[in-house]
Amino acid sequence: MSHTANLRAIELSAQEHRLNVDHLHAMLERLNEDLARTKRDHLPAIRAAVAGTKGSRHRLALLIEEHRNLFAKPKTREAHGLRIGYRKDQDQWHWPTMPALVHKVREVLGPAKAKALIQVEESVPKKGLTKEVRKQLGIPLTAGEDRLIIEQLDGEVDKLVNALLGDLSAELEPREQQEP
Numbered sequence: 001m002s003h004t005a006n007l008r009a010i011e012l013s014a015q016e017h018r019l020n021v022d023h024l025h026a027m028l029e030r031l032n033e034d035l036a037r038t039k040r041d042h043l044p045a046i047r048a049a050v051a052g053t054k055g056s057r058h059r060l061a062l063l064i065e066e067h068r069n070l071f072a073k074p075k076t077r078e079a080h081g082l083r084i085g086y087r088k089d090q091d092q093w094h095w096p097t098m099p100a101l102v103h104k105v106r107e108v109l110g111p112a113k114a115k116a117l118i119q120v121e122e123s124v125p126k127k128g129l130t131k132e133v134r135k136q137l138g139i140p141l142t143a144g145e146d147r148l149i150i151e152q153l154d155g156e157v158d159k160l161v162n163a164l165l166g167d168l169s170a171e172l173e174p175r176e177q178q179e180p
Contacts (some may be wrong), residue, residue, distance in 0.1 A: 060084065061148055069147060075146065089144035098123045104137050 064071065064084060076085035095101045102122050106114040117128040117137070129139070 002174045063150060076149065083149060084145035085149060087149050089147050091144045092141055092142045093126065093129065094142055101137070101139075108136050109133065117166070 038086075068086070071085040074085070076083050076087065080082075096104075099122060101124050102114075102118055105117055105124055109117070117124050117133075119125060129137075134141070
């Protein structure tokens with residue numbers, strides 16, 4: 001095959017590829033247009049469903065808070081595919097500013113233990129602060145509080161629904177601000 005014939009074959013192959021790319025591009029544009037149209041068509045109903053879901057969640061939360069005594073033990077219950085009730089947050093350790101804590105660690109625990117606890121950026125990792133060490137340093141413990149929960153038990157589909165609710169909530173906010 002001559003040089004010209006090879007170039008011609010490459011040219012034809014490039015033309016075929018360009019046609020395939022253009023066809024794929026057109027298909028994807030149509031898909032995006034269909035998705036946008038479908039979204040526009042369904043968005044009003046979805047917005048209404050989001051508002052209804054927020055309202056029913058709010059009413060459920062108010063009822064749970066009003067009847068907190070029903071969630072003493074057990075703190076959560078399952079009803080209609082939901083876990084409702086309370087869950088204790090993690091306990092939180094509180095200390096003054098990091099430089100003050102570093103100073104206190106050096107002062108109370110001595111150089112050897114302080115060297116093991118204090119990180120280069122002058123902070124103390126929580127893992128290093130055992131119960132005994134925290135007691136020596138006088139770091140108070142604030143117990144975690146019960147936090148209201150309403151969770152779906154179903155799983156993956158609900159994660160998608162929650163993501164959509166979050167996305168739509170974000171989408172709704174600018175519109176609500178524009179309306180008088």
